[in-house]
Amino acid sequence: MIQARGITRTYQTHGSFTGDRTVHALRGVDFTLPDGGAVSFIGESGCGKTTLGKILTGLETFDGGELVVDGVELSKLRPRQREKYFRRIQMIHQDPYSALNPTRTVEATLGDPLRMRAKETGAPVSAWRERAAELLTLVGLEPAAVLPKYPHQLSGGQRQRVVIARALTVDPTVLIADEAVSMIDVSMRLGILSLLRDLRARLGISLVFITHDVATARYVGDGGELHVIYRGEVVERGLTDEVILSPVHPYTQCLLSAVPVMRGLEEPGPDRTAPTAALDERTPTPGCLFQPRCPFAGAQCAETHPVLVPFGADAVGTDAAEANVTGADVTGADVTGADATEESGHVHACFYPESRRVVGVEVGAASA
Numbered sequence: 504m505i506q507a508r509g510i511t512r513t514y515q516t517h518g519s520f521t522g523d524r525t526v527h528a529l530r531g532v533d534f535t536l537p538d539g540g541a542v543s544f545i546g547e548s549g550c551g552k553t554t555l556g557k558i559l560t561g562l563e564t565f566d567g568g569e570l571v572v573d574g575v576e577l578s579k580l581r582p583r584q585r586e587k588y589f590r591r592i593q594m595i596h597q598d599p600y601s602a603l604n605p606t607r608t609v610e611a612t613l614g615d616p617l618r619m620r621a622k623e624t625g626a627p628v629s630a631w632r633e634r635a636a637e638l639l640t641l642v643g644l645e646p647a648a649v650l651p652k653y654p655h656q657l658s659g660g661q662r663q664r665v666v667i668a669r670a671l672t673v674d675p676t677v678l679i680a681d682e683a684v685s686m687i688d689v690s691m692r693l694g695i696l697s698l699l700r701d702l703r704a705r706l707g708i709s710l711v712f713i714t715h716d717v718a719t720a721r722y723v724g725d726g727g728e729l730h731v732i733y734r735g736e737v738v739e740r741g742l743t744d745e746v747i748l749s750p751v752h753p754y755t756q757c758l759l760s761a762v763p764v765m766r767g768l769e770e771p772g773p774d775r776t777a778p779t780a781a782l783d784e785r786t787p788t789p790g791c792l793f794q795p796r797c798p799f800a801g802a803q804c805a806e807t808h809p810v811l812v813p814f815g816a817d818a819v820g821t822d823a824a825e826a827n828v829t830g831a832d833v834t835g836a837d838v839t840g841a842d843a844t845e846e847s848g849h850v851h852a853c854f855y856p857e858s859r860r861v862v863g864v865e866v867g868a869a870s871a
């Protein structure tokens with residue numbers, strides 16, 4: 504199980520045109536990934552998805568919050584011990600071509616980590632070929648056909664399957680798929696997504712699914728939680744289907760409204776909406792981060808920063824209402840309003856939440 508609490512990552516950037524800038528890549532993100540479970544993150548480009556994935560795999564550091572894996576707080580471990588934990592969390596990147604060494608065959612790509620893993624576990628090193636064949640079969644490839652091949656001799660879908668097989672060589676407990684199908688031919692995407700779903704079911708591997716594509720999040724993250732990130736902050740969270748079918752945060756509604764409908768089969772959701780302005784990260788936003796673009800902004804939004812509270816519990820006098828009246832620091836753990844949220848409930852950070860139907864509705868279903 505992974506528990507992330509108030510993860511914050513800030514970058515200081517220096518550019519000759521842009522000057523010095525502070526980029527808040529992540530602002531107090533927290534989530535729980537149960538063993539064998541799935542958590543998806545969606546949000547527009549630059550909202551912090553990859554940064555989060557890298558932090559979870561130890562490829563990036565964070566400057567606030569804590570990361571607990573199987574009850575162990577990773578920052579308290581020595582580097583070597585920490586490395587051991589991170590090895591069980593493997594990341595699948597969006598570009599399978601650059602993830603593979605072009606000068607190495609599939610056999611060599613899988614051979615090294617498999618031999619190393621055999622030494623670690625005390626298994627006979629000579630059995631690595633068998634294991635390589637087993638893993639390739641598991642990811643839907645014909646071992647004899649692909650083992651001698653170089654990456655350029657494989658299709659994009661095959662390459663991504665090899666990347667997944669390589670991730671499996673270390674017997675991971677968690678896979679982090681960062682836009683894992685966005686660079687793959689459309690015809691092969693479903694196969695890779697089914698594979699990820701299948702690995703969860705067959706091997707009990709937990710999945711962190713990072714995407715800007717709602718349909719894939721819905722397919723792979725089925726039964727898990729969906730987190731909607733805006734400018735490094737989770738603004739809505741809940742069961743994947745619930746958030747997609749009944750989003751309550753205006754940003755989620757704008758994001759889902761941009762999903763194209765399948766002509767002839769679907770009609771646009773009746774409450775479709777769009778941001779009122781383009782994203783401008785430079786102007787300070789003391790209140791709600793989405794306020795300058797929000798189609799439903801009210802009086803309170805420009806001044807106070809809303810924190811995550813359960814949907815439906817905003818009545819005056821509740822803890823949740825209190826949390827949003829008081830507001831909280833934009834960065835750090837306060838944003839999550841820990842005692843105002845409920846594990847795996849539908850929560851949002853908005854003063855004026857309203858359930859709206861924005862995703863495509865089956866033709867005829869809206870009027871039925």
Ligand SMILES: Nc1ncnc2c1ncn2[C@@H]1O[C@H](COP(=O)(O)OP(=O)(O)OP(=O)(O)O)[C@@H](O)[C@H]1O
Pocket residue numbers: 514515516526527528546547548549550551552553554555715
């Ligand atoms: N090493 C870095 N130095 C400075 N800024 C960075 C660095 N890495 C990420 N950022 C900034 O942090 C923010 C989040 O970046 P990130 O790559 O996590 O976004 P993303 O949601 O994955 O975007 P995309 O959908 O385009 O992949 C961006 O504004 C990005 O420019």
Ligand code: SF4
Pocket residue numbers: 752753754791792793794795797798799800801804809852853854855856
């Ligand atoms: S708090 Fe206000 S500005 Fe922010 S999303 Fe809600 S309505 Fe819009």
Ligand SMILES: [Mg+2]
Pocket residue numbers: 552553554681
């Ligand atoms: Mg990214």
